[in-house]
Amino acid sequence: MSKEMSVTEKFTSLFDGLEKCDEEEQMQKIKEMNGLIDEMNEEELLTVFTIELFNKIHQMIEIKTLSLENAILLLKHVGYCKILKFFLLFSFDDSLLSKRMREILIDKNGKKKDEKHLIDVCECFALLIHRCPYELISICVPCLLKVALNKEENEETQKEAEIALLALSHISTCYEMKRELYLKEIKEIIEYHQEHRNLTRLAYQTAWKFLMSRFFNDDDLEEVIVNELHFAREAARELEELTKCVNWKKKEEENGEKEAHIIGRWLFEVCDFFDSSTLQNDDFVGLIASIVQTYQSSRDNYPYTCHLCLSSLRRAIEKKKAKIDTFAKEGIIVLFSEEMKQSTLDDDIIQNGLNFFLNISERLKKKTDGETDETKRKVLKRKIFEKMEKDGFEDIIASFCGFISFVNENGYRELSKIPSEYLMHL
Template identity: 50%
Template sequence: MFNANDKFSLFSGCNTFSKMQTMSVTERFNELFSELEHYAEDEQKQKIEEIIVLMEEMDEEELYSTFTKELFEKIDKMIEEEKLTMENAILLLKHMGFCNALKDIWNDSFRNSLLKARFEKMVAEEDEKKGDDEKLFIDLIECYLLLDNRFSLDLYHICVPCLLKVALKKEEDEETQKEVEIALLALSCINSYCDIERDLYLNEIKEIIQYHQKHRNLTRLAYQSAWSFLVFRYCKGFSSEIVIVNEQHFAREARRELEELSKSVNWKKKEEEMGKTERKTIDIISRWISSIGNYFYSCHLWSEKYTELISRIVDVLRASRDNHSEICEECIQSFDTVTGNRAVKFDALLKGGAIDAALEEIQRPILNISIINEFIYFFHLISLHFKGKGEVNTKEEERKELKRNVFEKQEEEGFEDIITSFQKVNRFYFDDDTVFIQL
């Protein structure tokens, strides 16, 4: 039987649950966060775990608007006043960073906060102690990297070897896999502008990738992150492209991963209708497309595998265009990088189906203007490509034949009429001379 106090407690709890149900995910986050400093350590940890669940529900816009400088300043103050333990702060911040990095969201909020300065100082201090508390050292580095992809150059020689040591673990239990995933994701956050000495990472990252290719020991996100880290180094001027193309087989692996990941997604669902696992898969696919685009931007060696890779990107484009326009646009942008790289044979776009996909999209009855603009720009780049010298080592007669094939596809699909109609509503790239491929 309930006594009066039990009845009041139950009524109060129901009211709280009802209120939480009607609040937005960001409002619920802010309310739970504002209560943190009033709880003891164990209760605080429980509330942080509730906050983590909310963060995993947020989309890019919600994460961007929630993770503000004010929020990081508040966390720093709570640590300073001992209202938030360092263990709980790391638990919260690591998951904030995980969500940011997974969705590739970067702003200056953490970078300009006092909390960043605190973490820089703590990393340096722990390094001087030579690993007295190795777990804390790793946690600090991961939080730091996951929240700021442009951190102090002085810390690279500390952070990179430390995280590679974690990432080299071979055990396949769930806890170790998660540790490795976080370490590689944090490494993948190091921006391409950062010039890291090859001796700090090359042998280790090669071993991680090659071991996974034999034993499949990494999670999907961990494997993508390992490649993302390596491709970013290549974009910076890493000279041994043969390592990526011939030893690590980037095109083959990227194509296979895109194919397998795509099969586990119900593309008919919108992102908000998907469960946690499917949303994470979508984010990993997006990261692969981004890495492929980065690679095509800088590569110097041609591989026949590029045509197969482009074909797989076309499959993702067609699957994503109705409910996941951001990924669709990323696919088109990866084609843009191919047109601008003279080392990549332009014929790969034709054989891989990229041009067919572009023409299909422009003629669909329901148009996404943002995607249409991307495709029109794609044709603009194609035209500029043909006006230039084309790819390296392509004979003039081959270039003319390729140009004729593209022209005939456009003519068959009535592309010239479509361009004319779009000129009336958007003058950005739409002129016959630079968009329509003319003989």
């Protein structure tokens, strides 16, 4: 009995046969190859997509044994999967194919460019390159935004917008970018979707990801993000709707549902948003409630999603994104208390829990939470104290003393070494 070919062997066999096919046969083989790429894990993808393979693709385009259109069909899918599967692919950066694409985009000879061809090259290059060169940003960004601004409501246009926004979001946050290059367009994309729902869920999240990455170098974008485009409101709504679409009974590592992946992307942005923003409005209360709902859905089988939920809630209390009574009302204090009592905790959960209770304790010591009613603060403090006392929380905190020293010594977020700092005192 012959041994069944592995997914990488199947891919290589199909790739090796491309030169012997006409253009239509090549397209069919590449569609089959793209299906195999979807099945590959990071190790398999890195095994296949070497600098030698990218150089081979360049050579095949050069001698016209592979049409540029078919090469782009393959390369876009590689870049798309690379970003969605969170793996690094440095082999493209130094390849002849990368050099070829740079030359097309820069076009030192001033040749007139076919717009579709330019867009295709922009997308492939931005998706595949580890870091887009600074000199290409002013070329790639307008090109990609133009695709995403197409408001036709059909499946093909939605997919094109999704790929363009994914490529756009992959442009490094390290570079400063003039607002004139992107802000009007990305606002229009987000606002139009808020009214007409014309983007896919991934495309909409990715549009926000691009804007939030610009916030990294431009604090003045906060007013636009918080009060004009309502990031907290939109993130809350998306989390609520996506949570209903996921089969939470499956194990996280077994679930290939796109919705579960997009939830993770939203939560990642929420964590950074709570860390970076200084403004707040009524939308934040709804966002915190949505994070709790996501946590409750994911807690049995989705450890990474749970970690992102707990991290974002810890940052929300630390950065004072809502009043203490909001956290009590949503059951977050009980949630963290229950987490801290588990026998199998990883370092991240312990760190988030300790940090959360340190901030709760600090904010309830005196009138620091914007409460107008001092009596209300004291009632809430007593309620939390009684709950923590009933749960034996003092013993739980004492058991983590060694861990507190560990995180301080290893450069994690600073935590108090005094156990009493984490407890309520009447």
